Amino acid sequence: MRSIRGWLLVFLVGLVLFPQAVVAGPDPEHRSLLATDGIHDPASRALGLLQDPARGEEGFPADRTGAINWAATLQRGLITPRTGITGSEPMKSLDSVIIMTNTRTMPHVTFPHGTHTQWLDCSNCHSEIFLPVAKGNPVTMNAILRGQYCGVCHGKVAFSPMVCERCHNVLHADSPKAWW
Ligand code: HEC
Ligand code: HEC
Ligand code: HEC
Numbered sequence: 001m002r003s004i005r006g007w008l009l010v011f012l013v014g015l016v017l018f019p020q021a022v023v024a025g026p027d028p029e030h031r032s033l034l035a036t037d038g039i040h041d042p043a044s045r046a047l048g049l050l051q052d053p054a055r056g057e058e059g060f061p062a063d064r065t066g067a068i069n070w071a072a073t074l075q076r077g078l079i080t081p082r083t084g085i086t087g088s089e090p091m092k093s094l095d096s097v098i099i100m101t102n103t104r105t106m107p108h109v110t111f112p113h114g115t116h117t118q119w120l121d122c123s124n125c126h127s128e129i130f131l132p133v134a135k136g137n138p139v140t141m142n143a144i145l146r147g148q149y150c151g152v153c154h155g156k157v158a159f160s161p162m163v164c165e166r167c168h169n170v171l172h173a174d175s176p177k178a179w180w
Pocket of ligand 3: 038069072109111112116119120124125129149150152159166167
């Protein structure tokens with residue numbers, strides 16, 4: 001049997017580690033967000049212990065559609081993702097920017113290696129998705145929208161292919177002179 005002092009200690013440790021669960025129970029606003037996401041069990045008391053995504057992402061820059069602009073979030077130092085499971089894995093980055101010009105009357109596409117290699121390894125793209133050869137890949141918008149090339153990630157784990165201007169951002173002689 002635990003003594004009264006023993007139980008008091010358990011309560012105090014709980015209070016320090018999980019104050020919300022011990023004192024107030026899950027906060028109702030927080031609960032409703034996680035409870036309606038279709039992933040968490042709405043009946044679980046443990047919901048109160050999890051970070052509310054809306055609060056965790058407060059103040060993160062958004063793009064035109066209201067989605068979080070993760071590239072800007074990283075650049076501003078609002079997040080510092082680990083390089084791997086332990087955090088000490090080396091990362092190889094590359095600064096080259098490739099301008100992709102097969103865009104008809106749309107502004108040309110900027111492909112920044114820098115932004116991508118802050119999160120990804122060369123092997124995530126080379127050579128299964130792209131041959132590492134400038135103008136060496138027959139990329140079309142149709143293929144991207146079907147989930148190939150840039151569309152392996154964009155629209156799934158990176159911003160949507162519907163936000164045209166984030167990729168097509170280099171105006172040229174045959175393109176409209178401004179966006180929207
Ligand atoms: C994730 C980046 C990205 C986004 C977002 C994007 N595109 Fe593209 N788009 C590309 C790339 C890459 C190419 C191929 C360029 C090349 O091979 O030189 C391309 C090519 C094109 C082409 C010319 C080739 C073709 O398939 O006809 C058109 C037109 C086009 N895009 C329209 C759009 C429109 C409209 C939108 C928004 C609804 C859009 N794109 C959004 C990356 C993007
Ligand atoms: C997110 C996908 C992606 C990642 C990650 C990536 N690349 Fe690329 N890489 C591309 C694309 C797209 C092209 C352009 C292909 C084209 O124009 O058809 C390219 C082109 C290249 C080229 C040929 C063009 C040039 O600049 O000489 C080399 C070399 C290259 N990549 C090396 C690397 C290395 C090294 C890494 C890792 C540090 C890397 N890439 C990471 C997508 C990626
Ligand atoms: C292997 C996954 C992957 C592929 C393939 C990929 N991207 Fe990305 N891309 C990302 C991620 C992750 C980010 C950062 C998250 C975000 O901005 O949504 C990103 C960000 C970007 C940005 C934002 C840069 C900034 O500074 O705002 C551009 C532009 C972009 N990608 C263009 C492209 C184009 C064009 C292609 C195809 C030629 C492509 N990406 C292929 C994963 C990918």
